[in-house]
Amino acid sequence: MPPRLRVRVDLDLCQGHGLCQEEAPEIFRVVDRPGEYAQVEVILEEPPESLREKARAAARFCPNRVITLEEID
Amino acid sequence: MAARPVEVSGAKPGTGHFEEFLAHPAEFLLRAYRECGELAEFHLGDMRNVLMVGPDAHEAVFRAPDEQLSTADSYQYMVPIFGEGIQYGAPLELERQQVKIQSNALRPEKMRGYAKVIAKEVEDWARGWGDAGEKDFYEELQQLVLRTSTHCLMGAEFRAKLTDEFGALYHDLEAAITPASILDPYGQAEVFARRDRARARLQEIITDEVRARRREGGEHPDMLQVFLDAEYLDGTKLPDEQIPGMVVWIMFAGFHTSSNTASWTIVELARQARFVPAIEREIDSAYGAGQELSFAALREIPELDRFIGEVLRLHPPLVTLMRHVRRDFEYKGCVIPAGDTIVISPYVAHRVPEVFPDPERFDPTRPAPKSVFAGIPFGGGRRKCVGNAFALLQVKSIFCALLSRYRFELVEAPESYRDVMPSLILRPSDPCRLRYRRRA
Numbered sequence: 001m002p003p004r005l006r007v008r009v010d011l012d013l014c015q016g017h018g019l020c021q022e023e024a025p026e027i028f029r030v031v032d033r034p035g036e037y038a039q040v041e042v043i044l045e046e047p048p049e050s051l052r053e054k055a056r057a058a059a060r061f062c063p064n065r066v067i068t069l070e071e072i073d
Numbered sequence: 074m075a076a077r078p079v080e081v082s083g084a085k086p087g088t089g090h091f092e093e094f095l096a097h098p099a100e101f102l103l104r105a106y107r108e109c110g111e112l113a114e115f116h117l118g119d120m121r122n123v124l125m126v127g128p129d130a131h132e133a134v135f136r137a138p139d140e141q142l143s144t145a146d147s148y149q150y151m152v153p154i155f156g157e158g159i160q161y162g163a164p165l166e167l168e169r170q171q172v173k174i175q176s177n178a179l180r181p182e183k184m185r186g187y188a189k190v191i192a193k194e195v196e197d198w199a200r201g202w203g204d205a206g207e208k209d210f211y212e213e214l215q216q217l218v219l220r221t222s223t224h225c226l227m228g229a230e231f232r233a234k235l236t237d238e239f240g241a242l243y244h245d246l247e248a249a250i251t252p253a254s255i256l257d258p259y260g261q262a263e264v265f266a267r268r269d270r271a272r273a274r275l276q277e278i279i280t281d282e283v284r285a286r287r288r289e290g291g292e293h294p295d296m297l298q299v300f301l302d303a304e305y306l307d308g309t310k311l312p313d314e315q316i317p318g319m320v321v322w323i324m325f326a327g328f329h330t331s332s333n334t335a336s337w338t339i340v341e342l343a344r345q346a347r348f349v350p351a352i353e354r355e356i357d358s359a360y361g362a363g364q365e366l367s368f369a370a371l372r373e374i375p376e377l378d379r380f381i382g383e384v385l386r387l388h389p390p391l392v393t394l395m396r397h398v399r400r401d402f403e404y405k406g407c408v409i410p411a412g413d414t415i416v417i418s419p420y421v422a423h424r425v426p427e428v429f430p431d432p433e434r435f436d437p438t439r440p441a442p443k444s445v446f447a448g449i450p451f452g453g454g455r456r457k458c459v460g461n462a463f464a465l466l467q468v469k470s471i472f473c474a475l476l477s478r479y480r481f482e483l484v485e486a487p488e489s490y491r492d493v494m495p496s497l498i499l500r501p502s503d504p505c506r507l508r509y510r511r512r513a
Contacts, residue, residue, distance in 0.1 A: 015457065
């Protein structure tokens with residue numbers, strides 16, 4: 001079994017560009033917040049193996065490098 | 074009592090360090106860091122500033138909220154350029170929505186279209202160069218980026234008829250951004266009067282285009298279309314009279330920053346020729362047999378990416394990022410009081426030897442620093458440049474097209490190509506002449 005994946009985002013740095021949502025809509029959603037910056041919300045914190053590549057692409061193409069992927073056990 | 078940052082030597086009564094800062098901001102700031110370290114205090118007239126250097130310091134600043142460290146307060150000199158009600162001339166909650174609208178104009182589905190526009194412009198530009206020749210590439214790339222930007226922003230028709238005037242008006246806007254304008258952007262100087270006339274004329278020609286679009290309808294693939302369709306969060310449309318300001322803002326952010334980066338890239342390709350064969354192989358295999366370079370291929374093109382990354386490390390076009398302190402800001406036992414200005418400098422940040430060993434050496438193979446706050450050509454945090462992906466796409470498109478055809482050589486001695494700062498944006502010295510030769 002490959003280790004499971006956990007997705008983390010650093011909201012201090014997110015500008016809500018939405019490239020992550022474009023790469024992996026199963027995992028990320030960008031939410032508009034009146035009076036604040038739009039920001040990402042992680043809707044699937046521990047994505048299955050089948051979404052590993054999409055999660056990687058989201059992290060790689062995030063303009064602000066907000067997304068980190070952790071391998072757990 | 075809390076510690077204070079160390080003050081940079083050489084302050085003069087009344088003006089402080091203004092004169093030395095004015096002569097070459099990047100060199101002054103580098104001296105300040107080398108003399109004082111992580112925190113260096115300096116004075117521009119009555120304005121007290123603290124330069125903060127290093128990944129930890131940058132992170133602390135980039136994580137601070139707008140309400141504590143204000144970008145808007147520091148950039149009020151941009152208000153006469155972008156216009157009242159736009160960016161830092163608008164309340165914070167509106168400005169955030171305007172940034173979001175700008176970033177919508179740069180989304181991936183739009184970028185695919187821009188990539189094609191840029192490729193076409195580069196082809197037209199390089200047609201007729203022949204097998205070999207010599208050009209001033211600072212001038213050339215400025216003209217090219219003016220055409221690509223105008224085309225992506227305002228569409229093909231506007232690009233065909235108004236590019237020259239657009240460029241001249243921009244020149245007048247940029248000429249008014251001087252270190253003196255930071256202290257008083259509303260002075261009586263002739264450059265400010267010329268700026269205001271240029272801004273009024275831009276309002277006119279962009280408004281004409283907006284009216285024509287509203288009259289004729291239809292969908293256009295450019296950024297202007299995004300502004301025409303944009304709505305604020307309360308459902309009201311972005312008012313037509315704000316559209317010129319949005320255009321001026323996005324153009325301003327992306328014009329000379331990108332063209333100067335492209336100029337430095339071409340100089341370094343000529344000066345650091347040993348790295349060129351690997352880049353050419355990569356581009357040749359991405360292009361295949363004369364096929365169009367796809368958006369996907371442009372997105373990840375590692376050798377060229379690393380080369381441009383190293384250009385941006387040594388020659389970041391924006392040398393100072395400023396934040397006005399609204400509430401006391403504490404960093405490692407030092408308190409920077411409300412009223413001071415914090416300065417972060419990508420130029421200095423990228424020359425910290427603990428992060429970038431032997432910093433003046435051009436080396437695209439150097440390992441990426443651990444911290445995302447070490448390399449900051451586009452700034453960082455929630456105020457990071459929203460056009461960063463577009464800027465890289467543009468520069469990469471230019472060099473994929475050029476390097477598949479030509480090689481470049483220096484005309485002058487290598488050390489004569491220097492960083493200069495006639496305005497607040499860093500660029501290569503001119504003349505910036507290079508020879509080109511068609512690849513075998």
